[in-house]
Amino acid sequence: MSDHDQLLGQLIDHMTASGSLRTQPWKEAAASVPRHEFLRNGFFRMVPGSSPTAWAPVLEDGDGWLEACYADESLVTQIAGTIKPTDIRGEIMREPTSSSTLPSLVLRMLEDLEVEPGMEVLEIGTGTGYSTEVLCARVGAGRVTSIEYDEEVALRAREALGRLGTYPNLLIGDGLLGGNEGALYDRIIATCAVRTVPAVWLEQTRPSGQILTTIGGWLNASELVRLTVHEDGTASGPVLGGQVSFMLARPHQAPPLSLLPDLSRGKEREAIIGADVLNDWTTRFVAQFAVPNAQRLKLRHGQHDEDLLIDVDSGSFAALHEEDGHWIVRQEGPDLLWDTVEEHLDRWHTAGTPAVEQATVHVTPEGQSIHW
Numbered sequence: 001m002s003d004h005d006q007l008l009g010q011l012i013d014h015m016t017a018s019g020s021l022r023t024q025p026w027k028e029a030a031a032s033v034p035r036h037e038f039l040r041n042g043f044f045r046m047v048p049g050s051s052p053t054a055w056a057p058v059l060e061d062g063d064g065w066l067e068a069c070y071a072d073e074s075l076v077t078q079i080a081g082t083i084k085p086t087d088i089r090g091e092i093m094r095e096p097t098s099s100s101t102l103p104s105l106v107l108r109m110l111e112d113l114e115v116e117p118g119m120e121v122l123e124i125g126t127g128t129g130y131s132t133e134v135l136c137a138r139v140g141a142g143r144v145t146s147i148e149y150d151e152e153v154a155l156r157a158r159e160a161l162g163r164l165g166t167y168p169n170l171l172i173g174d175g176l177l178g179g180n181e182g183a184l185y186d187r188i189i190a191t192c193a194v195r196t197v198p199a200v201w202l203e204q205t206r207p208s209g210q211i212l213t214t215i216g217g218w219l220n221a222s223e224l225v226r227l228t229v230h231e232d233g234t235a236s237g238p239v240l241g242g243q244v245s246f247m248l249a250r251p252h253q254a255p256p257l258s259l260l261p262d263l264s265r266g267k268e269r270e271a272i273i274g275a276d277v278l279n280d281w282t283t284r285f286v287a288q289f290a291v292p293n294a295q296r297l298k299l300r301h302g303q304h305d306e307d308l309l310i311d312v313d314s315g316s317f318a319a320l321h322e323e324d325g326h327w328i329v330r331q332e333g334p335d336l337l338w339d340t341v342e343e344h345l346d347r348w349h350t351a352g353t354p355a356v357e358q359a360t361v362h363v364t365p366e367g368q369s370i371h372w
Helices: 003-018 024-031 065-069 103-112 130-139 151-163 199-203 275-279 281-288 337-350
Strands: 043-046 055-058 075-079 096-100 121-124 144-148 169-172 185-194 205-215 223-229 235-238 267-270 295-301 304-310 317-323 326-332 360-364 367-371
Touching: 003 024, 003 065, 003 103, 024 103, 024 130, 043 096, 103 130, 103 185, 103 223, 121 130, 130 144, 130 151, 144 151, 151 169, 199 205, 205 235, 223 360, 275 281, 281 337, 304 337, 317 337, 326 337
Parallel strands: 121 144, 121 185, 144 169, 185 205
Antiparallel strands: 043 055, 043 075, 075 096, 205 223, 223 235, 235 360, 267 326, 295 304, 304 317, 317 326, 360 367
16 A cells, blocks of 8 residues: 555545545545645645744655645645745745645535535636545536636646546636536535625526535635525525635635725714624624625724724724723714624624524525524
């Protein structure tokens, strides 16, 4: 038995024990895919103790490369939108922009997709091609379409899949615009997060078909959602939970903050709910449905440390600070952001702050909402 076969076997055992790999067909599919084939261009490893975070390349056959390929962890494969591990020596301090998702999450999502042989599947975000290969092993390459936004990433995935003799329908383009024009799919799965589910995904899913995607936002909380598409072109389904986190699709990433508004302006009142509630992941996830265009900052203003919600498009802001045990909010703009957050969270609290797994997301071509 080769080293990678032994490591793959250990990974399969780990995913089975953790509950992410639950059924025999997916176990067989995962066991047929050598993950290292999709990481031959190397990956970036976080430099311990670095601040800001630095990344160092780990190349094929380098120290710990093969073992890391079969570890149940995400591996960064691109930095700053263009830089791959073979491009640098030393360290780089920029933001990751592409990665190979930890295998247990890939298999958990494929299990949750409830896909069966014979179904047509669209994958949004080919990435390294690892998840594409596992999907092809289960339903057949002829049933799989995968679209990747980044052309270089797509070409490397095509090479890796080709080495294994797998030839799905690979597209290069914006997956938020769907797959092949006019195509219909039984399942759509996204390996990036979206702020709102694109209307074209609803259009390209057959009635009773499913969409599995991570819904996130600019308050930095996200969850996995499985939507069933209805005859009327809407969709609904449960939040599956687990605090699943993916990079937002590039067109859905937050716009840069330039000049801040005059934070001394606006009307003040005592807040019913303090900004400290946004330190909780689930609360942020719920709040994002109320203020989907708001970004959160922490800054010093005058004599106070303030939490700031700002909508750069409308210019609306809400600044909150704590004073003598009370929270004070100051707001200005066409949208009273904190009023909206308080009203939305009040409905959640009235329902008993149920866990996200008890929530249902409803999606129409015009937008989305969350209900308990």
